[in-house]
Amino acid sequence: MRIVLLGMAPELFESYLASHAVQLARKQGHSVEVADLRDYADGSFRQVSDSPFGGGRGLVLRALPIFRAVEALTGRRLQDNPGQAGGECGVLVAALAPAGKPFVQRDAHRYAALDTLVLLCGRFEGIDERALRAVDERISVGDFILTGGEIPAMAVADATLRLLPGVLKEGSAEEESFETGFLEYPQYTQPAELFGQSVPEVLRSGDHEKVEAWRREEAYLTTLRFRPDLLEKIDPDAKKR
Numbered sequence: 001m002r003i004v005l006l007g008m009a010p011e012l013f014e015s016y017l018a019s020h021a022v023q024l025a026r027k028q029g030h031s032v033e034v035a036d037l038r039d040y041a042d043g044s045f046r047q048v049s050d051s052p053f054g055g056g057r058g059l060v061l062r063a064l065p066i067f068r069a070v071e072a073l074t075g076r077r078l079q080d081n082p083g084q085a086g087g088e089c090g091v092l093v094a095a096l097a098p099a100g101k102p103f104v105q106r107d108a109h110r111y112a113a114l115d116t117l118v119l120l121c122g123r124f125e126g127i128d129e130r131a132l133r134a135v136d137e138r139i140s141v142g143d144f145i146l147t148g149g150e151i152p153a154m155a156v157a158d159a160t161l162r163l164l165p166g167v168l169k170e171g172s173a174e175e176e177s178f179e180t181g182f183l184e185y186p187q188y189t190q191p192a193e194l195f196g197q198s199v200p201e202v203l204r205s206g207d208h209e210k211v212e213a214w215r216r217e218e219a220y221l222t223t224l225r226f227r228p229d230l231l232e233k234i235d236p237d238a239k240k241r
Helices: 010-017 020-027 063-074 105-112 150-161 208-226 236-240
Strands: 002-007 031-036 091-102 116-121 137-140
Touching: 002 010, 002 063, 002 150, 010 031, 010 150, 020 031, 020 150, 063 091, 063 116, 091 150, 105 150, 116 150
Parallel strands: 002 031, 002 116, 091 116, 091 137
Antiparallel strands: none
8 A cells, every 4th residue: 555645844754654653564565655745836935835815814725736746646637627536446635624524443444445545734724725626535633723734644644554454463453442333441451459459350360251241341331431422323233232
């Protein structure tokens, strides 16, 4: 798989590219790369933003550098037919924007099945609306505003990368939060006693059936306590079980 982080602040990605997950992914033949939006701008100043039409504060990312970047990174001919994002099999361009739909775990699975994923990072007051016709979808990591889309793009890339074969130990992601519809059950490690609190006896019993039953129950109770909204999305039969 190939993941491209497209933005105007490539220096923000340096530490992430050196992370363990990215290095493991690369060893498995996957690619994580950074594309500087300024490389697709005109002039010696490589200007990628300008004042908004209609007045107002701040700047807006220009459409033309984005069109050029998406064309170069995906092979699409967007300028010949603006308004058509493409959507060919295996290639997807997603823009990180407040108006995007919430990014969830099933999206990470969907992205992990792609050949190429381009993550376009918004900045300033936003992206020229015409440029957003060059993307396949808009996504958001939450109802809050950041300086730019670089941090959300790294979060999306990381959620996707860890699902690729060989990046995590086989089977280790199957019982994580959101994979089953529930949050994950509580976890404990050594020591067994700490500040008057003990690890639940069932986890030290060696009885695997009891341990699994405890974990299922605790996963439900944890979800009920911290994210009851998730229970509304779970299949009624699964919830009953």
